[in-house]
Amino acid sequence: MGMPRLRPIFVTTLALATASALVACGSDDDSTTSVAEGDGAFPVTVEHAYGSTTIAAAPERVVTIGFNDLDFVLALGSTPVATREFTGYDYRQRPWADRYPEAAQLPEVGGMELDFEKLAEAAPDLLVGTYSLLEEDDYETVSSIAPTVGELRGSGGGPASWEDQLTTIGRSLGKSNEAQQLLESVRADFADATAANPQFAGRTAAVAMVLDGGFYILEADDPRNRFFTDLGFVTPAEVGAVGPERLDLLDQQNLIVLGATKEQLTADPLFAALDVVKNDRTVYLGEFGTDAPAALGFASPLSLPYLLDVTVPALAAATDEDPATVVPAIG
16 A cells, blocks of 8 residues: 555664673584573574574673563563663553563663663673664674674564564573473463454454554554464455545454544544444554553563453454444553
């Protein structure tokens, strides 16, 4: 459609070399790539969009420079020494990470743009940025500060799945066993939700982000959309920008909206006239900067179970084919 593909920056739109036992390189040496996965043995080599990074010893001063990497590191039982701000949301108070109060005090090394000076001052021995959206020249800069696990991409060139992030970060920290156990636990949460709601399977749902002057239906590989496809929903054939003249593209079996409330959106008579709205098959995740849209953006092993808890009751009500069922508010 007319609008360029959005990079998923989650919310509103979205050198010093440290002395370290880690070395970034592109080695294909068998001694680094065939390490036993689950025993925390080093060295290990991880692949990413900018090549590969060899980690020679267990990292002790990890800094997360991706927008959601903090959650993955915490979930694996490690606490970074610094992190990157999650822009547009009070991420320090996110409810799905309340078991990690120490993380609320971490110093920041930048927001939408990294602060390379602060990053160097943190004296990291490993930078984790699997969802950092860095340009290659910025990757070169940060990897001169410390070995860096860079951007991960899916098979089609889009964002990597949370499973791939978790597996890669687990290997990088020497915690592959913990990562596998956590992956299986989160997958089991999804399986429980789909088993309880078999009507989700095969239903076409537009996951639409509110933009100035219209909407944007998220692509199938966007992590925010993937949450719903993992529950069995299907992405519409037409995705991308939706102007006021094409609101019919939102009129799918179900509509899931992030970035505005029901009251705000239904004040527009054109939106309110859509069948998917009139028949209460729409789920409103709330305004940007609130918990549900942010949890969807984090797409982490901490935020996904939380998101299942807060969204599945509304999704169940929106898919029961009874217009009299009131879809509960989220947030």
